[in-house]
Amino acid sequence: VGARFYREAAMSTVLIVEDDSDIRELMAFKLTQVGFDVHTESDGEAGFAAIQELHPELVVLDWMMPKLSGMEVCEQVRATPDLERMAVIMLTAKGQEADVQRGFAAGADDYLVKPFSPRELVSRVEALLARRRA
């Protein structure tokens, strides 16, 4: 991961759907700094609407959100034909084995447990997108 990645990343759109404003803003700052085009939403319903409109390459979804949970958004994404290739990272406080399993079963590509490290999130986003491009 070097300058080439950042040039490519500059083209990538990432959507963050998270109801905690601190976490949302911190992730947005961090990913913008690395060169992503970052958009944010604070609930599942608005998040899914933004996904359909923006077609981001990657979406970071909080599990527990008002209106529509991250799990439900993920399932809807996987059920929508032109969105099924989109990378999804689930971010949640539910760290039990069964929860992780449910997250992956719903179609998440990666899973990050809260409390989280913003640097780790950036690494996971970069790695996931690099694998998709390869």
Place this chain on the structure above:
Amino acid sequence: MLLNQIAAFALVALVIVLVILAAITALRRTSVDAAQRRRLRLEAEIRPQLLHLLANEDPGLTFLAPAGRPAGRVLDSIATGLLPKLRGSDRDGVVELLEQRGAVERARKATRSLRGVVRARAGEQLGDIGLPWTQPAVAALLNDRHPEVRATAARALGKLGDAEAVPSLLRALDRGLVTPNIVSMAVMRLGLGAIEPLQRGLEDSDTTARVVCSEILGLQGAVSAVPSLAKMAIHDLQLRVRIAAIRALGRIGSPTSLTPLLTCLNADEPAVRAEAARSLGRLGTAAAISPLTDALSDEHEVAYAAAVALAAHGEHGRDQLERIGALPTQAGRYATAALSTVTLERARYAPAQVGATQ
């Protein structure tokens, strides 16, 4: 005449008092509203600044340290609020900022405040910050006169992650200062470092403390505690300690637990025999199949537990249940019931498993 004058004077005095009270209330409300607006304005200024510095991995976080009052108080509150959401070096940066601002020392001193709510908040803050050297101040709150402060302190000790806190937590449990579930949750958070003090806790004179220690050692899979737990499972004078120790042996799942569990399967108390059967089911050793089969003829509680345990023994256990299930005896009825449960459980989980592998 005089009476009229006194009444008029009293009325005027009352009106004056009411006007003064109304003015004070209005002034107070205005001042609270103004403080709230000032706080929101400061938050709106400081939060993005702090998040930006964090996102930039900027050691300049510490540039915020000299912020004076009231901006400093707002900064401390935002930074402390971020701590439970972060981990890694970003979290370390926020902790360093709070240390440099003197917030940690202020919270440590606030644990001795005259107001219970301030003491509780200070304990919680120190737990979130997580610096081990603040542990004595938090542990002292376990003796607080307010139960809420004590509960907050126990939770904070769990977050601090220093196993040295185990004896203090067990002492608080002994004295009934904190409830067993709060102590259990706090000790569980301490992780593997707590195993040694928990093993010492197995010799505690308090029954609840021994139960809690046994349960947690079981949940942590502390193989080194098996000899002590085995001794307690057979010899402790308190029934609930014996049951907790037996359960712990099952959870740990060490093959060396087989002999003590088989001894417990022959105990006088049905509750002990039933728990032993359940733990033998968790152990999954072939040597337990025959004694568990015998237990199918025991009292209901034991027979049911033995049947479920046999069903958990894989193919061999289920073969045995099928063989016994064909017999027109009590054991046969329990075996048939357990097999039906297994079939139902399989049907229930089969679609989920298929979904999970897709």
